[in-house]
Each structure stands twice: as structure tokens, then as C-alpha cells.
Amino acid sequence: MPPENLEPFFSVVIPVYNKEKFVGRAIRSVLSQEFTNFELIIVCDPSTDDSYAKVAAFNDDRIRVFQREKPGPGGYAARNLGIKNARSEWIGFLDADDEWLPTHLMASQNIITENPDIKFISHNYATVCYSKSQKYFEKAKFNISESGKFQREDVLKILAKKEIFYTNGVLLKKEILLNVGMFPDGKTKRAGDTDLFFKAVMNVEYIYVSDIVTSRYYIEASGVVKDARTTGSMHPVTVTVKTLLPNEREKTTKKHLMMFSNRKALGWAMQRKMKGMFEYAEFRNFFYSQFGLSQWARTIFLLMPDGVVGVYKKLLGRV
Template identity: 40%
Template sequence: MNVTNAHQNIMFSVVIPVHNKSPHLERSINSVLNQTYKGFELILVDDASTDGSSEKLEEFQDENIRLFTRNTPGPGGYAARNLGIKEARSEWVAFLDADDAWELNYLENVCLAIKKEPTAEIFSTNWDNVYSSKVVKNNFFEKFEDLYVNFSLIDFFRENYFIWTSAVTIKRSLLIKSELFPENRCKRGGDVDTWIRCLQYSKKNIWINRTLAHYHKNTVNQVTDNATNPVKQICALATIEKIREDSNDKKLLNSIDFFLSKVVYHKMISDYRRDFKPSLKKTNIIHNLRMRSHLLTKYFIRVIFLEKRRN
């Protein structure tokens, strides 16, 4: 698919925060630099790395790169992303984590979607989950047939698969209006908090039905590693409770209850797994318990959903 000259007036600022991700930088950065669509700047924010990432970032020489450095690392990379947003020269800001990657036509597809849906302020895409030995698709998305799917805050609460950090592009003005990422409040879950606040204010949101991003699961220094960085709080709780207080929309309020039920129960399951001794994790007993916890989670969510529908 060729990009016409008419599309070239759309520019993107791509923000990659980097904290100790040296083994993965070539994959992530090159997946941006080699994009078929060339209307972008790449903002790399070195978040006080100590593993050689700082030196590796200096090796990338490209006119589209702007490199910034922070002296103190911020939890979750939120402060680094905020710096990237503030320094962005374009109205459209796309995010990519330093250990993930894009298809080479990622920006091209987002650009075409913007042309097709000019009033939208948030664009997200399908992605897959890449493990060391396999690639897992998101089965949730199989029910959609249209290329462009509208979604709302209620849809996000019901199915928060609609936005993932390395597969979302948002207007800079919307991010600023929504007060950016929660760099001083949370160690985990700040992305979800940000998407909820953005969806509060956005006029229209479009999910693109193409797998354009890749979530690499087996990487170093993961924020989502429950062993080293356990979930201790629901980062978005204050935001959600404020929405609840200000709204009389029953569908929205029900979707909030559903979302919080999922979050709380998944935290219970993750804590349950984390507390097993490492020496036991590979036994058949533990494996069976894990499988049962997955099934129980799905059953629990289904019961809540059906109960809400009946009410």
C-alpha cells in the first residue's frame, strides 16, 4: 500500500521511554525508523539507564531522532513519556515501549485511519502477544469484521483490550487536557488510568482491525513482572470514583462495577501465584491450580456480567 502525497501533512511524534532495555532496543527503534510512512519524529527518552542502554541509544544516527535524558528513573516510565509528550512537535503522539515492536506499515495504517475518521482523537490497533516459542493472537478481536471500530469509555471498561500502550496514537492536546501519565502517583497501572481520563474527554475513538503491533512477553526489566513489582494499588481508582460521583449513566456505572470486579479479582489471582515458593512453581499441582485460577477468573467475570444484564 503506497502512501500518497496528500497524507504527508499528517505528522507523528513517536515516544519511546527507555530504562535498562539494552537487549531490545534495535528491535523497537528499527521498527520505527523503517516505517513505510516517513512523516514522524522519534523521541527517545533515556530514563536514567544503567545497563548500557544510554550508550546504545547514542549509536542510532537518524535525522528523525531526538534524544532526551532524565537523571532519575520514574516508575512505569510515566515521567519519561510525559517528557516526550511535552517535547513533541506533532499533534499526533504514538507510544511504543522499548521492548515491543511495530509492523513497518503501522504509521501508514494510522495515517489512513485519520484521513477516514478525521474527528477521532484516539486510534488504537490490534496486537499479538509474542513469547519465546509462540505468537498468541487476541481472541477477543475475532468478533469484529469492520476495518474501523468505534469504541467508548464504557466499551473500555467492559473490555479494556481496546487500548494497549504500544498500539495507541492520541492527540497531544487530549493528553495534556487529561493531565498526562500519573508520574507521581503509581508504580503500575498508570497507563490504564491515562486511557480512562483520555476517553472521558475524547469525541471519538477508533480501533483499527489490523495486527500492527507486537507485545513481547519474554523481556528484561518488565514493569508488569509481579514478582519484582507487585500490584499494590489500583492506580485508576481515584479517577474511576470521580467518574462515578459525576455520572448518572446506568450503563457507565455498571461498566465501572464490572471493570473493578475484574481488576480486584485478577489482583487476587496474581498475588496467589506470586506467593508460591519458586521451587514448587513447576510441579503438576501448581500447574493445575494455575489452570483452575484462569477458569475461575473467566467464570467469575461471566457471572458478574450476566448478573448486571439481569439488573
């Protein structure tokens, strides 16, 4: 336990809503960190289960608990409350149904010590999938060639093709979070974290990306991440890219921004199409000058009548 007069090196924010079964695991994973100089800010939305009782059962001087009067989608408002009340310059996030490995904060502190100009860190993570017979771990899919400090343009080039950010693995300077407006409370029900991290990239010169796994993401049978009903007609990343492009002069940066937007927007559109929610007006969301063959193929699929898509879904279910 650090001395009482020592300011925390990290502030850790856990939003909690209806996570009675899992929140204890998340809290214990933070309290078990090898690096102990942190504060744990737990923000409880009014749950319909005993989540708050599980939180209140922990007795540790590093824990600060806040309660909100109403729940908010994605935990965005809860995280924002945690950010505003954080006492540290560095803030990390953990979902209440996931966990950190004991090395997470120590690895982050080492990176910061060796790279004092860094304001954004992203660690790799592992997924945990359950089946009837076993549980198994799978390393995250955003593997990079090596861990290290990347310039903004290099990160945009990577983002044009794959993910390298995940909420549980990201640590950001508080100043950056405040500069980009924090999480988009009230603006989107989904993908707000992706858009926040993207905005943060555009506000820093370097990002440290580590391929070392320091957290576990537990895949559940259902949730907002898989629910196409939480999508809007335009992905938040596309909204941000459309605001950035008019003022961007670098051709390479423009290209990467459009490619990143296309990747997110097409994935979103495919989900909406499979649920019968896609509208032809959404074709305006794509930057066709940066389309590849696979993306043109997806566009053709989006043009198909919903009846044909329904037959396709039935065939998929039989495979």
C-alpha cells in the same frame, strides 16, 4: 526523508532504561515505517548497561534524544517528557523492547484522514513468546467483531469484559494526553497506562479500534508486568471510577464503569492473594451489585487463609 521544514505528522516516544539488547530493534522498527513524516523522541533514563550507546549509534535527522537524571517506574516520567517536547498533534508510544510493523503509522494516518473527528486510535498487536525450541506468534486476545469508529459508551461496554488498549498500539492527540494529566508519574508503579487510556476514553466522543495487528509485544521471563509487588491496595482504574461515579447520571455508563473496575480490581487482588499480599480491607474496592458468578467465586478464593492458598499453589506447580 521528509523536507526539513515539514512539521511531523506523528511524534513517536520511546522510553529507554536498561534495554541494551532490544532498543536497536525498536528504533529500527520506527525508522522502517512506510509512512515517513514523523519525529522519534527517545528519552533515556540513566541505565546500568550500554543502552544509551546503542541509541547514540543511530544517525537520523528525525531522532531527538533526551536524557533524564534518574529512572522512574513504568517509564511514566520519561514518556511525559517526550509528550511535553512533541512537535506533532498526534503521539504514539513504543516500548524499547518491542517493535512496530512497517505499516503501523501508515495505517494510523489512513484512519485519521478518513475520520477527522477521531482523537484516539487503538491498534491490535501480537505477542511473541520464546521457548527453547521455537518462537511463535499469538494474536492479541482483545479481538472485536470489526474494526471501526466506536462511541464512548460502546468502548466502556467492551472494557467491562476485555482489553482493547495496549501502549504500543495506541495513538492519541497531544491535547487529550495533556487534558488527562499524562502518565501518572509518582502515583503508581503499575497499570498507569491502563488508567491513562481509560481517562482518555472519558474525554473523547469516539475511539477508533482496529483489529489489524501493527506491533509485536515480546514476552520476557520477568518484568514489572508480572510482579505483584508493584501493585498497590487499590487499582488505579478503581481510583478513577470512584471519582467519576458521584457525578455520572447515566445508569448504563455507571454500570459499565463499575464492571470495568471490578474486572481490573479482581485481577489485581488475585495476584496479590497468590503472593500473600491481599488485605481484607481491599474488599471495599469492589462493586458487588455488578458481580457475576465467576466474580463471586473469586471473592470466596480471596477469603481463604493464606495457608490454604499456599497448598493450592504447590498443587498447581505439580500439574
